[in-house]
Amino acid sequence: MPWQTLPNSRCELGESPFWHPLENTLYWVDIAGHQVLRANTYMSEVQRWDMPTEPGCIAPVAGGGLVIALRDGIYRARSWGGALEHLATLPYDTATVRANDGKCDPQGRLWVTTVDETKACNAAALYSIDCRQGSVHVLRHAEGALTGNGLAWSPDASTLYWADTPRHTVYAFSHAASTNVLGSRADFVRLAPKPEDWTWRDRRYQGRPDGAAVDLHGHYTAAMYEGRMLCRFAPDGSLQQEMELPAQCPTMPCFGGEDLRTLYVTSARKGRPDDELALLPDSGSVFYRQVSTAGLPVNFMQLAD
Numbered sequence: 001m002p003w004q005t006l007p008n009s010r011c012e013l014g015e016s017p018f019w020h021p022l023e024n025t026l027y028w029v030d031i032a033g034h035q036v037l038r039a040n041t042y043m044s045e046v047q048r049w050d051m052p053t054e055p056g057c058i059a060p061v062a063g064g065g066l067v068i069a070l071r072d073g074i075y076r077a078r079s080w081g082g083a084l085e086h087l088a089t090l091p092y093d094t095a096t097v098r099a100n101d102g103k104c105d106p107q108g109r110l111w112v113t114t115v116d117e118t119k120a121c122n123a124a125a126l127y128s129i130d131c132r133q134g135s136v137h138v139l140r141h142a143e144g145a146l147t148g149n150g151l152a153w154s155p156d157a158s159t160l161y162w163a164d165t166p167r168h169t170v171y172a173f174s175h176a177a178s179t180n181v182l183g184s185r186a187d188f189v190r191l192a193p194k195p196e197d198w199t200w201r202d203r204r205y206q207g208r209p210d211g212a213a214v215d216l217h218g219h220y221t222a223a224m225y226e227g228r229m230l231c232r233f234a235p236d237g238s239l240q241q242e243m244e245l246p247a248q249c250p251t252m253p254c255f256g257g258e259d260l261r262t263l264y265v266t267s268a269r270k271g272r273p274d275d276e277l278a279l280l281p282d283s284g285s286v287f288y289r290q291v292s293t294a295g296l297p298v299n300f301m302q303l304a305d
Contacts (some may be wrong), residue, residue, distance in 0.1 A: 003246055004038060004111050006264075006286040008046040014266030015100065016057040016285060018298040019256025024051070024256040026256055027066070028286065031100075032270045035172035036068065038080070040287075041256075049081055056099030059110060062300040069099035069112045074129055076303070088129050088136045091115070101149045101211055102251070104270055106157045107177055108132055108302025113148025113162065124148040126181060134304035141182045142173070148272040150212040150222055154235065154295060161188060161220055168193055170209050170222065170233075172301065188237050200248055200276045206231070211252020212268075215293045225267060228280075230265065247283040248276055255295020256288075263295070264288045 002232030011030035015300040020038075027038045036049045036058060037044055053071040055105025061067055067087070072094050075084040090099070092114055098284040102112035109130045116123040124145035137208040142162060150170050154293050160182060168191040207227015213292050214220050218235040228248050232241040247267035258263045269277060269284030277283055 003281045003287045003289050005042045006288060007042065009039065009286040010284045012270040012284060014270045014286060015251050015302060017252055017264050017266050017286065018059065018252040019254060020060055021297060024291055026045050026264060027058060031056060036063050054098055057102035057112060057241055059104045060298060060300045062108065067110055067301045069102055071098040074110065087131060088138055089137065094170050100147065103151055104299035104301045106299050108300060109180065110301050111151055113151055116145045119146060122146060128132050132302045132304060139180065142185065150209050152212045152214045152220060154214060155216060155218050161212065165225065167209050168208045172183065189233055200273065210250065213253045213255055213295055215255065215295045217293055221253050225251065227251050245269055245287060247280050248272060249283065260294040260297060261291055262288055263291045
């Protein structure tokens with residue numbers, strides 16, 4: 001089945017999609033556009049909610065509403081368009097670092113990765129935020145990255161995946177859910193770097209790993225930024241499938257629909273050359289197609305109240 005484009009979904013930098021099973025609604029963000037978006041995909045209606053700063057990622061909250069990672073902290077909104085209630089501040093310099101990819105684990109903790117906007121200081125890190133007991137517990141689990149991305153868990157949640165996009169590498173950690181401790185880091189996938197003479201018309205380049213999602217068989221599907229494709233990797237890291245997209249810069253997939261067999265992908269158009277956008281005019285939109293293997297459902301953040 002060819003990719004279809006979700007009408008009126010164009011963003012500057014689309015990211016962090018998830019399917020809300022109780023609302024039959026797709027949510028995502030436009031980081032550069034400072035917006036949270038949602039769409040009842042059966043009605044093709046897209047709603048946009050302006051944010052005060054860049055929303056790096058979002059997740060649903062058990063009992064209703066959203067948790068939103070903005071540049072200056074983690075916030076809860078009890079309803080669409082509602083007041084933003086501050087939950088936590090992460091220990092980084094907001095002048096040069098912001099929240100990026102993130103989602104909840106099966107225990108209801110929010111995980112947030114960050115991006116080093118200097119592109120040189122290795123200041124990006126991986127954090128978890130646990131609000132289940134009435135207090136806020138923030139842990140830094142990994143650091144030394146440039147752009148934290150690709151966060152996902154294996155179906156049994158024993159493996160956590162995390163990517164450093166500019167380094168073209170996806171890492172795998174063992175994860176002890178009860179104690180929330182990560183084991184040692186191992187390379188899951190290491191991809192070829194971008195050729196120095198590369199231009200966007202050059203299809204030799206596979207791209208670099210951005211956001212990702214895992215299906216019921218444990219396959220890890222990564223959006224390959226500047227590669228114009230998704231790559232699906234088996235649990236042993238072997239490449240199983242390449243899915244070409246109508247955008248040079250896909251950013252993150254998720255599984256949705258009532259049977260979780262619709263694969264949605266956000267994309268970016270910010271900073272892309274005019275000739276590329278002329279050839280790929282739907283860049284920045286959400287794309288979707290049916291797939292044979294269902295994905296894992298979204299995890300909800302658990303809050304004490």
